[in-house]
Amino acid sequence: MEAAKNSLKAKGESQRIVVAVDESEESMFALQWCLSNLTSPDTKNTLILLYVKPPPAISISSFDAPGYVFSSEVISAMEKQSKDLVSAVMKRAEAVYAKFSSNVNLERVVGKGDAKNVICRTVEKLGADTLVMGCHGYGFFQRALLGSVSDYCAKYAKCPVVIVKHP
Amino acid sequence: MEAAKNSLKAKGESQRIVVAVDESEESMFALQWCLSNLTSPDTKNTLILLYVKPPPAISISSFDAPGYVFSSEVISAMEKQSKDLVSAVMKRAEAVYAKFSSNVNLERVVGKGDAKNVICRTVEKLGADTLVMGCHGYGFFQRALLGSVSDYCAKYAKCPVVIVKHP
Numbered sequence: 001m002e003a004a005k006n007s008l009k010a011k012g013e014s015q016r017i018v019v020a021v022d023e024s025e026e027s028m029f030a031l032q033w034c035l036s037n038l039t040s041p042d043t044k045n046t047l048i049l050l051y052v053k054p055p056p057a058i059s060i061s062s063f064d065a066p067g068y069v070f071s072s073e074v075i076s077a078m079e080k081q082s083k084d085l086v087s088a089v090m091k092r093a094e095a096v097y098a099k100f101s102s103n104v105n106l107e108r109v110v111g112k113g114d115a116k117n118v119i120c121r122t123v124e125k126l127g128a129d130t131l132v133m134g135c136h137g138y139g140f141f142q143r144a145l146l147g148s149v150s151d152y153c154a155k156y157a158k159c160p161v162v163i164v165k166h167p
Numbered sequence: 168m169e170a171a172k173n174s175l176k177a178k179g180e181s182q183r184i185v186v187a188v189d190e191s192e193e194s195m196f197a198l199q200w201c202l203s204n205l206t207s208p209d210t211k212n213t214l215i216l217l218y219v220k221p222p223p224a225i226s227i228s229s230f231d232a233p234g235y236v237f238s239s240e241v242i243s244a245m246e247k248q249s250k251d252l253v254s255a256v257m258k259r260a261e262a263v264y265a266k267f268s269s270n271v272n273l274e275r276v277v278g279k280g281d282a283k284n285v286i287c288r289t290v291e292k293l294g295a296d297t298l299v300m301g302c303h304g305y306g307f308f309q310r311a312l313l314g315s316v317s318d319y320c321a322k323y324a325k326c327p328v329v330i331v332k333h334p
């Protein structure tokens with residue numbers, strides 16, 4: 001895959017735009033901003049919806065108790081819940097996309113792990129021209145403990161980053 | 168003046184876009200990004216070049232010595248230098264703008280004070296739809312002491328913020 005370049009394409013050249021989506025209203029608003037401002041009917045852009053699932057250790061730890069071993073039923077139920085969540089977020093994002101009659105290819109990428117690292121790595125791997133994301137995504141507790149995902153991406157993603165706040 | 172709204176305009180509605188410019192290559196690159204990606208020939212947008220001069224206390228302190236009183240000649244020479252700098256940055260930004268044959272009104276605003284506060288206040292006062300800026304603007308020492316201006320604006324500016332890094 002082409003590596004992300006922090007360089008400019010000429011006007012009218014097709015762009016690869018990654019929008020980081022999650023369960024929040026804000027990320028859907030960021031997607032709307034992107035469709036309103038970064039796409040044009042004259043250019044065939046590609047919009048990549050990126051959802052990052054938390055790593056299993058984090059998603060399980062909130063239920064965890066010392067010495068407790070999860071049964072395979074519990075683990076498969078949690079995996080199903082995680083899949084359902086991905087599907088719900090993607091469907092919601094697709095509904096937002098469908099409202100804009102735009103000349104845009106849609107792709108979907110689901111990552112797994114620490115959101116800020118996965119987003120920056122994916123942007124680079126996909127050769128993205130722009131990353132669009134909400135300001136407060138990926139959960140209050142993670143932000144409080146680890147700092148803001150959007151702060152990190154604004155610094156380290158290898159392309160321009162648009163940070164959108166929910167009104 | 169209309170207050171900045173963190174809401175979406177319909178596609179084709181005219182936009183007010185603030186680009187924070189300074190002496191850096193990166194801010195000129197941010198301006199190019201803006202002209203390539205956020206303006207369209209079909210829409211009459213307004214691009215506002217915002218330059219923030221440091222407050223006098225900061226610009227003078229690097230020359231200052233305890234007990235030293237500046238003569239009026241020194242002060243007026245420093246004021247002239249500051250005006251020349253504003254003029255040089257604005258001229259450079261206008262040259263970048265002129266390279267893009269775009270349907271964009273150009274306005275210039277010069278602020279004075281702490282860059283991050285002045286940028287956020289100006290965005291709000293001007294009713295801006297988008298703020299575009301470099302990642303590392305407004306000097307190494309100020310960043311090291313006070314944190315990044317772009318970090319602050321990404322969090323507190325009342326509109327979507329685009330952070331552009333120089334390649």
